Amino acid sequence: MTYSKAKNKLGKQTLAFSNRPLIASGGAIVGVKEGQGPLGSWFDMVLKEDTFGEKTWEKSESKMLKEAVQMAMARGGKEPKDIEAILTGDLLNQLMSSAFMARDMQIPFIGLYGACSTMAESLLMGSVLIDGGYCNHIVAGASSHYCTAERQFRMPLEHGNQRPPSAQWTATAAGAILLAAGKQDILEERPLVIDGSSSAPSTEKRVCVTHGTLGKIIDTGLKDSNQMGAAMAPAFVDTVLNHLEDTGRQLADYDLILSGDLGYVGKQIAVDLLADAGIPMKDLLNIYDDCGVMIYEKEQDTHSGGSGCGCSASVFTGYVYKQMKKGQLKRVLLISTGALLSTISPGQGESIPGIAHAVCVETC
Amino acid sequence: MTYSKAKNKLGKQTLAFSNRPLIASGGAIVGVKEGQGPLGSWFDMVLKEDTFGEKTWEKSESKMLKEAVQMAMARGGKEPKDIEAILTGDLLNQLMSSAFMARDMQIPFIGLYGACSTMAESLLMGSVLIDGGYCNHIVAGASSHYCTAERQFRMPLEHGNQRPPSAQWTATAAGAILLAAGKQDILEERPLVIDGSSSAPSTEKRVCVTHGTLGKIIDTGLKDSNQMGAAMAPAFVDTVLNHLEDTGRQLADYDLILSGDLGYVGKQIAVDLLADAGIPMKDLLNIYDDCGVMIYEKEQDTHSGGSGCGCSASVFTGYVYKQMKKGQLKRVLLISTGALLSTISPGQGESIPGIAHAVCVETC
Structure with a gap:
């Protein structure tokens, strides 16, 4: 079988990003249970309660995604006006979390749906936009929330349904990455305090x-x-x-x-x-x-x-x-x-x- | 305000496709009512009944989209193995029409959600993939169905709800476009019979x-x-x-x-x-x-x-x-x-x- 000879393509399904889009910064926010897990101390924000102060679970999830996006921008020294496109998705019908996040951000919005594959899908399509010289700064992200997913796909939590051992637990979590053209001057990401010790940006890869x-x-x-x-x-x-x-x-x-x-x-x-x-x-x-x-x-x-x-x-x-x-x-x-x-x-x-x-x- | 200096960007929100991705062919299929409209004779296929032989409206819509995609490929002289990505979306929860279409096609799939903006969104992102040299052949498309949209967003049709004068009628329709790298040798699209007269491909723009x-x-x-x-x-x-x-x-x-x-x-x-x-x-x-x-x-x-x-x-x-x-x-x-x-x-x-x-x- 012969494959396409597109210049930035390898083999059958792989795109090559020769300009190496830079992951300039990121923001990760999780719910209470995820904060209690083994990676709890690594996340940039752990919610004190999964409502995040909102009246509905869907609004809580949307606010989490917005917080993650804003965190990624702030840590990369960027404001919404610097971001040329935001590519996100979630599990909710008609991407409710993403749509209402994007409404508040006033940044051009590309909605993606890949169910739980969305984070890689958004990083991939965002990298295409950066690598191809169409944008210099984009944000890619995704979100989910245990309480929105349960009531949408399964049963209202109040039913107290039993879950079989093979069932998975929808994470209450959002992550967003600021992608930047590698040759751009990106402000150094703010120092992160990891494990109690401050690691200076200059030593970071x-x-x-x-x-x-x-x-x-x-x-x-x-x-x-x-x-x-x-x-x-x-x-x-x-x-x-x-x-x-x-x-x-x-x-x-x-x-x-x-x-x-x-x-x-x-x-x-x-x-x-x-x-x-x-x-x-x-x-x-x-x-x-x-x-x-x-x-x-x-x-x-x-x-x-x-x-x-x-x-x-x-x-x-x-x-x-x-x-x-x-x-x-x-x-x-x-x-x-x-x-x-x-x-x-x-x-x-x-x-x-x-x-x-x-x-x-x-x-x- | 200064804008990004990305090389394929114009101003604030516009991407420029200097390699001019070619619309190599297309397929448009509509339901009964749309076929009776003023553009009826232009569509490539008009359904005899909106079920399209399927047991559920959602499966009918998915089959329409698949038919449109296959039509675009066939008219452009391409087979599924030639297509490097398919970018589609629809109005249904979790893109049901697109997902099941893509399952049958066995082509890498990027799901998009932009509600009724999806056709331009898919053409835009598809053009980025072609123009940037990441793919040589992609299919972009979108679908909707009156009966799936009504029961999902409003009421089951059996309710016979009255619609106010400002309400719109969700079209039972799907369209798909084969986008190709402009410099590629594309087989000429098959002659179209339009208004009863055959127009030879060689005279087409x-x-x-x-x-x-x-x-x-x-x-x-x-x-x-x-x-x-x-x-x-x-x-x-x-x-x-x-x-x-x-x-x-x-x-x-x-x-x-x-x-x-x-x-x-x-x-x-x-x-x-x-x-x-x-x-x-x-x-x-x-x-x-x-x-x-x-x-x-x-x-x-x-x-x-x-x-x-x-x-x-x-x-x-x-x-x-x-x-x-x-x-x-x-x-x-x-x-x-x-x-x-x-x-x-x-x-x-x-x-x-x-x-x-x-x-x-x-x-x-």
């Missing part, structure tokens, strides 16, 4: 987006909406294998392969499928982790771990990106995974389409 | 996308979801004025300014607002029209005209694009307009955020 791999839908016919990890794992594996083939790399070329939110069940399926595809298990176990597994302690009773657009958005922005700036990680493949069912499709007998978009992020 | 203007949200506080045209008109005007300022052009530089779906009420408001902004009324009346006004006859009892993502998608793809290929129109500004309310937001007291994205399309 610059972090860039170097590739994006567009995901296609994989649907194995699974219909159980309490098995999201299982529904998304094959799409994750498809995108990983395509990325490696397109770039001619091996898994060992990465310091971290990070799936969006497969959770415990989906992560194990992904490991098995990658092993079946010939990926050496020892390479895999050393460098593969999942945001849904990372965000909560086992003891927090979330069953199969976290999910939601905000899960990979906050874990990448709040934790992984900061590890990269500290030089702890040099090359990371972030693969946010989405289950493209709708509020209506399961009732019409449809199975769950999975998708996974990837961005390769490197210190540069 | 090539049609390119030259600019895209990203829209920002304008919300004037309007809360009546039967006044969508009024809610979207200010965003349309904002995008038009920004486009003209960014490009240094006047309205008279265009053969047609085409709003997505403001309908009769919204179109009149847009005319008034543009006149207030100093646009000469005589220029305006000669060259401005609205897809929602064009798609139905007054006598078809749709009240304020058509709406829905499929409205501008089908009118542009089925009619305007063909007029351009025939040389009847040389430069068109398509501005699809979206109302970013959700199924939940009006019940929470929220007003209706409007947005409008624009693409400038020219014969080349």
Whole structure:
């Protein structure tokens, strides 16, 4: 098979960003439960209560996303007037959180829907805008909220429904990244206080987006909406294998392969499928982790771990990106995974389409 | 105010596509009522019944979108394996029509949500991917269906609710465009039979996308979801004025300014607002029209005209694009307009955020 010869394309599904869009800054905000998890101290803001002072859960989520976007801009020394486009999405019908955030920001808005794959989708399309010379500053982000997702996709919380062990817990979280043209003068990000010690910006690594791999839908016919990890794992594996083939790399070329939110069940399926595809298990176990597994302690009773657009958005922005700036990680493949069912499709007998978009992020 | 100096950016909100992505082909499909409208003979397919042989309205809509996508590919002499990305959206919760279409196509999928602005949003982002050298062939499209939108946003049809005169009729329609790198060898589009006469491809003009203007949200506080045209008109005007300022052009530089779906009420408001902004009324009346006004006859009892993502998608793809290929129109500004309310937001007291994205399309 011969592939497109587009000049910034590698192989079948991978775009190459030769101008290396810079991750100039980020903002990650999470809810109470996520703040109590193992990454709690890394997030830039932990809510004292998940309402965030709003009267509805949807407004709470929108306010979280807005806060994350404003944090990313402020830390990058930018104001709304400097930002040329904002690319975000969420799980809510008609992107309610994103639309009302963008209304308040008065920045040109591109709404994206990729379910929980949205953070990688927005980073990928944002990087295209920067790398191609169409914009110098954009914000990419995503959000989710346990209480909005539960009542939209499942049952009102007041019902007290039991959740099966394979169910995941939609993270109350938002993350936003300021992407900038690498050659631009970006004000240094404000010093971060991490683990109680102040790390001066001058010693921090610059972090860039170097590739994006567009995901296609994989649907194995699974219909159980309490098995999201299982529904998304094959799409994750498809995108990983395509990325490696397109770039001619091996898994060992990465310091971290990070799936969006497969959770415990989906992560194990992904490991098995990658092993079946010939990926050496020892390479895999050393460098593969999942945001849904990372965000909560086992003891927090979330069953199969976290999910939601905000899960990979906050874990990448709040934790992984900061590890990269500290030089702890040099090359990371972030693969946010989405289950493209709708509020209506399961009732019409449809199975769950999975998708996974990837961005390769490197210190540069 | 100084603006970004990104090399492919004009002014504040406009991207310039110097490589001129080619509109290689298109497919437009509409329902029964739309087929009976004044543009009926221009659409590539008119359904005999709006179910399209499916058991649910949502599946009917998804099948329409798939049919439009397949038509665009076939007319451009391409197969799914040649298409590097598909960018579509619709009005349904979690983009149900698009997701299930993309599942069947097995092409990398970027889901977009811009309500009825989606066709311009997908053409704009698709043009970025082509113009920037990231892809050589993509499909951009959008769909809507009267019966899915009514029951999702308003009432089940069986209720027989009365509609006020300002209400618009969601078009049962889908449109898809095959965008190609201009320098690529594209197989000639198959001859179209228009008005009974066969027009040979060799005499047809090539049609390119030259600019895209990203829209920002304008919300004037309007809360009546039967006044969508009024809610979207200010965003349309904002995008038009920004486009003209960014490009240094006047309205008279265009053969047609085409709003997505403001309908009769919204179109009149847009005319008034543009006149207030100093646009000469005589220029305006000669060259401005609205897809929602064009798609139905007054006598078809749709009240304020058509709406829905499929409205501008089908009118542009089925009619305007063909007029351009025939040389009847040389430069068109398509501005699809979206109302970013959700199924939940009006019940929470929220007003209706409007947005409008624009693409400038020219014969080349």
